[in-house]
Every structure is written in C-alpha cells, then in structure tokens.
Amino acid sequence: MFDTERLAIETELTAFLLELGLAVPAGGFKWSQLPYAGEWGIATSFFQIAADEARAGKGGNVAQRAQELARAAAARLGTPTGFARIEAVKGYLNLYYITAAYGQRVVDTAIEDGAAFGRGPARGQRIMVEFSQPNTHKALHVGHLRNMMLGAALANILEFAGWDVIRANYIGDFGKDVLKWVWNYRKHHAGEARPAEQVTHWMGDLYAEATANLENDPDGNKEIEALFHRWEAGDEEIVNLWRETRQWSLDGFNEVYSQLGIHFDRIYFESDFEQSGKEYVAELIHRGLAQDERPAGPVIVKLDELLGNEKEEYRVLVILRSDNTALYATWDLVLAQQKFKDYPDLDVSLYVVDVRQSQHFKQVFKTLELAGIAEIKKAAHLPYEIVNLPGNITMSSRDGTVVLLEFFINEAVNRARQVSLESNPELDEQTRAEVAWAVGLGAIKFPLIARDNTKIATFDWESALDFNGQGAPYIQYAHVRANSILRKAGGDLPASAMPTYTLDPKEVALIELLAAFPQVVQRAASEYRTLLITTHALELAGAFNDFYNACPALTAEPPVRAFRLRLIAAAKQTLANSLALLGIQAPAVM
RNA sequence: GCACCCGUAGCUCAAUGGACAGAGCGCCUGACUUCGAAUCAGUAGGUUGUGGGUUCGAAUCCCGCCGGGUGCGCCA
Numbered sequence A: 001m002f003d004t005e006r007l008a009i010e011t012e013l014t015a016f017l018l019e020l021g022l023a024v025p026a027g028g029f030k031w032s033q034l035p036y037a038g039e040w041g042i043a044t045s046f047f048q049i050a051a052d053e054a055r056a057g058k059g060g061n062v063a064q065r066a067q068e069l070a071r072a073a074a075a076r077l078g079t080p081t082g083f084a085r086i087e088a089v090k091g092y093l094n095l096y097y098i099t100a101a102y103g104q105r106v107v108d109t110a111i112e113d114g115a116a117f118g119r120g121p122a123r124g125q126r127i128m129v130e131f132s133q134p135n136t137h138k139a140l141h142v143g144h145l146r147n148m149m150l151g152a153a154l155a156n157i158l159e160f161a162g163w164d165v166i167r168a169n170y171i172g173d174f175g176k177d178v179l180k181w182v183w184n185y186r187k188h189h190a191g192e193a194r195p196a197e198q199v200t201h202w203m204g205d206l207y208a209e210a211t212a213n214l215e216n217d218p219d220g221n222k223e224i225e226a227l228f229h230r231w232e233a234g235d236e237e238i239v240n241l242w243r244e245t246r247q248w249s250l251d252g253f254n255e256v257y258s259q260l261g262i263h264f265d266r267i268y269f270e271s272d273f274e275q276s277g278k279e280y281v282a283e284l285i286h287r288g289l290a291q292d293e294r295p296a297g298p299v300i301v302k303l304d305e306l307l308g309n310e311k312e313e314y315r316v317l318v319i320l321r322s323d324n325t326a327l328y329a330t331w332d333l334v335l336a337q338q339k340f341k342d343y344p345d346l347d348v349s350l351y352v353v354d355v356r357q358s359q360h361f362k363q364v365f366k367t368l369e370l371a372g373i374a375e376i377k378k379a380a381h382l383p384y385e386i387v388n389l390p391g392n393i394t395m396s397s398r399d400g401t402v403v404l405l406e407f408f409i410n411e412a413v414n415r416a417r418q419v420s421l422e423s424n425p426e427l428d429e430q431t432r433a434e435v436a437w438a439v440g441l442g443a444i445k446f447p448l449i450a451r452d453n454t455k456i457a458t459f460d461w462e463s464a465l466d467f468n469g470q471g472a473p474y475i476q477y478a479h480v481r482a483n484s485i486l487r488k489a490g491g492d493l494p495a496s497a498m499p500t501y502t503l504d505p506k507e508v509a510l511i512e513l514l515a516a517f518p519q520v521v522q523r524a525a526s527e528y529r530t531l532l533i534t535t536h537a538l539e540l541a542g543a544f545n546d547f548y549n550a551c552p553a554l555t556a557e558p559p560v561r562a563f564r565l566r567l568i569a570a571a572k573q574t575l576a577n578s579l580a581l582l583g584i585q586a587p588a589v590m
Numbered sequence B: 001g002c003a004c005c006c007g008u009a010g011c012u013c014a015a016u017g018g019a020c021a022g023a024g025c026g027c028c029u030g031a032c033u034u035c036g037a038a039u040c041a042g043u044a045g046g047u048u049g050u051g052g053g054u055u056c057g058a059a060u061c062c063c064g065c066c067g068g069g070u071g072c073g074c075c076a
Helices: A003-019 A047-058 A062-077 A099-116 A142-161 A176-188 A199-215 A220-232 A236-260 A270-286 A303-307 A328-342 A355-370 A374-378 A405-423 A429-449 A472-489 A505-527 A530-550 A558-582
Strands: A041-045 A083-089 A092-097 A126-130 A164-171 A266-269 A299-302 A316-320 A348-354 A379-384 A387-389
Touching: A003 A062, A047 A062, A062 A083, A062 A092, A092 A099, A099 A505, A099 A558, A126 A142, A142 A164, A142 A236, A142 A348, A142 A379, A142 A387, A142 A405, A142 A429, A142 A505, A142 A530, A142 A558, A176 A199, A176 A220, A176 A236, A199 A220, A199 A236, A199 A405, A220 A236, A236 A405, A236 A429, A266 A270, A266 A328, A270 A299, A270 A316, A270 A328, A299 A303, A299 A355, A303 A316, A303 A355, A316 A328, A316 A355, A328 A348, A328 A355, A328 A374, A348 A355, A348 A374, A355 A374, A355 A379, A374 A379, A405 A429, A429 A472, A429 A530, A429 A558, A472 A530, A472 A558, A505 A530, A505 A558, A530 A558
Parallel strands: A126 A164, A126 A348, A164 A266, A348 A379
Antiparallel strands: A041 A092, A083 A092, A299 A316
C-alpha cells in the first residue's frame, strides 16, 4: 500500500551501496514488517550484503559488518519523508511510519473502496478452477465439503486478486457404480419417486443397498453389463431411467450448492466423454503411444518405457478396460483437451482433487504431453488431503462412519440457533433463523479451509460444533460488534481527518493488519492457499477485539471518536471482505 | 520395492531462509449497572522426531535414519 515510499528508500539505498562499491543483493531488497508489537513500519537487513562482501575477499564478522552498514545507511538516509524515525538494530534498518498520516490513508482507502477493498488490478489472465466433482446416485459427506469449500474459496480469491475465473464442475454421472444403482432400483424400487427433501442422502442409501444386493446376487454383474450395453445402444427405457434418476441427484446437488453459496460457470459430465474418449484411445493406439492388449488385457500407456526411464516414475496408465468399457482416465484424456477448446485463451487449468489422485493426473498430463498437446503444460493438479475421523481413521460408508453433509449442516445450524437463543434472546425468529444459517455454516466451512492443503483434517463432532475460539464465529462476532457500535453512533460516518492524538498501540496494530490485506490476497492467490486468508481474518478479528477493549469510541472526545468510528468502519469492511472470499456470511447481528 | 505427503506446547494448528518459534482448545485464576462475555486479561506448557550438510543466519533448503499416512496396468 506504500510502494511509493518504499521505492524512494530503495533508490537511496542503491546509491548508498554504489558509493561504497557494494552491489544490491540478487533479488533486490527484501522488506518485512517490523516485528514489534504496536510499532508499525518496514525493515530490511544487511546480512546478505555483508556476507557477499566477506566472501569476495576480506572476510570479517558478518553480523558486525551488517550492523555497521545499517548504521551508515541510517545516517545517510536521515529521516526520509513519510517516516517518523529510522534506526539501525542488529543488522536491520528499521523505518517507522508516521502512524497518523498513514493510518488515515489506510482507513480512507478501506472505506472508499468498500467491498472492493483488497481487490487486485485485472491481470488479463484466465484460470479455470475445477472442483466439487460429485458422483450422481451417491451421497455427499464432509469429505466433499472440504473440496467444495477449498475450490469455491480459491475461485473467489483468484477472482478478487485479478484473475478471470471460470468455475467448473465435473460430474460423475456414468460408469459401473451408476448402473449398479439403476440395476438395484429397477429390481427393488421400480416406480418409486424421490423424496421431497435430502435427496442425495436417499440416493446414497439406495447406493449402499445396491452394493449389498450385488454381493448376494450371482447374476448381478452380468445383468449390470447388459444394462451397460443397452445404455450404449440408446435403449429408451434405460436411458430415460438413467436420465431421470440422474436429475434427482443433480437437484439434490443444486440444493446443497445453493445452501453453501456455490455456483458454477461450466458443467461437464463424464457421460459426454464416453464416445470421444474411446475414439481418442483408438487414436493413441493407432499412433503407437498406447498398447492394445485386448481382449486378454486392457489398453495401456507404458509411460516410463516411452520416456526411456530406468526407474519407475510414471508407471503404466490404463486408458480402456479389456471389456471395452471406459474408465476415469478415458474421460479425463479428452476432458483436459475440451477445456482448452471451450476456452482457447485459458492460461491455467486447475484441478482441485484430493491427493490420492496425484499419480493419476501426473500420468494423464504426461500422456497428453507425449501426444503433442501443447496446452497441457497449463494444466495443474492442486492436491489436498482428505478428511479423517479421530485416530486417523478413514470414513467409510460400509462401516457407517461417513458423516453425511445434509445431516451435518442441520446439526450445525441447530447448534447455532441454541447458542444464539442463550446469548441474544431478544432476536426475532426470522432474523435468528438467518443468523443460525450464517453462523452454523460458517463454523463448519472454516476449519476445512483454515489449514494447509497438505494437512489431513480430522472430523469430530465436539470441535465441529464448538463455536468458541479460532473459527468463523469469532470473526463474525467481531464484525457484529463493529456493526453494533456504528449503529449506536447513528447517522453518517464522520469526515476523514488525520488523527490529532497519539494513536494507541492497539489502533496501530489494527491499522497495520488492514493495510496488509491486499498483499495477503495476492499471496493467497499465487500460492493457492486459503489458509492465508483465514489466518489474516483471525488476526484481524483478534486485533479488533484488542482495540475494542482498549479504545472506547462512542464516549471518546470528538476528534478521537471521529477517527475511531472510521477505523471501526474500515475494520468491519475488511472483515466482511475476508469472509466473502471464504464463502462465509457476515451477519449484522448474532 | 518405487513415488508423494506429514512429524512444532497435553490436543488442533500457525510462522515471505531472518530479530525473543506464536495462536486457539484444555487446566488453573480473574473481568459483564461501562460501545454485545460466541469476548477479554493473566499463569503454566518447546532440545521444532533424529543425525549430518548448505548458509552470515535453518522449524523452513539438501541427504540419511526413525515414526505415521497415501498411491502404484483394468475404482473414481
């Protein structure tokens, strides 16, 4: 936010180093925030320069020399315009902002930009984020929620950072599992209609039933294979039934997406690639890239052999079953290309899929690269770890340990309603219902995106329904408090004015976090890390609470009151913007 | 066997290669006639799994080892 001031300092420092016959370190000056609580400014160190100098010849004590250079640089710079003071400490050059002037600038920017505060300039680049990827005829559980939240939040962050984002979904609407469901439905539920509510839950129950029935039915697999051939031949009864039941799942998904505040720009279906996938496999065989072992074996791509690898790195990719049926890889080979056909100006094609499929994507992308698909270099898999149960136990529908999404959402919303009843009994029912949804959903979404993608998430009911501490309700509560003060202040915000009093360290700390928000957005986007936004939002809420306790606004003297009300408005806006990126609502009351 | 991921306070997790490794939860002690206690203040808690290496500087980068997890020619 203060690039102009920083660049002026860099120019001076470069000249200073030149005079001493020293060079700017490779990569330029590295700036960091002052680590002192309540102090606000930037710092850079001279260790690298001193070390380079020592290596070049004369040796010497690096730490001592760094401090010497820092001291000389401080003397040379004097007190630069825009800064309150400058100091050299332990090899660091510390520059302290004029908090009143800078604070005013930060607060004004946040208020003026409003919902756009933190937004980056348009990059003119386009990215597709594929996420969610549910399978029809199956249930949704908390594992799916992590994917949905990660993908949705990432898409929001990328868009806010300046990317042109396409949100894509890839629905698993075909394959053996789907026909297994259809097979069981025809046998045991023919003519039965979908329930009015919790459709995906019901679809999942029937899927579990189908799995059990198939195990006890010696003719089952043959019958399912027959269904497959009828579907492929366009048999009206089967295709219609498949289409109708698929729609039940899609209706259920849309209901959940709507509840979660998720939308997509482009939807792909596996079934759409059944034909083209097989044609592409034939092409790969024809070109000698794939080996056809049918009917004894499947169609495979021997990647390591093609690459001349001694070690097994890419291994073998199966792209068509020996019985000619398609599988995941068949569809993925053509889908990857289809995305670039649909969006020729795509710069990045991102797949948000759990880590267990890392090798699969490595294989698919490498196969396409060998096939000469140049754009595939723009495709990337973003792996994330799965959601487990305590004791590092993987959820299993067979063991009945899966936490179904609809059930989980209901529990969380009910719990939020209870807490709201206790802490704010005067709310009217309509508002309370809205608050319960906002807080309950926020609480369950947050922990799934507030950790690094490489970390396994552990689900347990107690912590999932605990609304205290580091979580979405904490941030929402800070937002509510800010809103409450502004409401009591009444009327319009005071006009912008530079504070004429010495800012409290708590105010400075809060302003510093507001100022950092735009850079945090950029970093989160470039590293694909939602964690950076959640951490910043928690710190911001914490800083606001510290400020709230230390710095009364409504009862303060007019000039103090005026600046604090504006600071509160800026904090409220930034909290709301952060939550919006995470796909979490910021209620006015709770 | 090969590949990838994880190991930081009792638990769950942070920490652009930089200054004393930080939060929450839990334990204990306090704060609501004072802008909303879903909050806050305070106490206690660490040889960052381990051994080397690179570097002025390593929780962070490289190598070995230990422990845990995941994937590996017809599941998605």
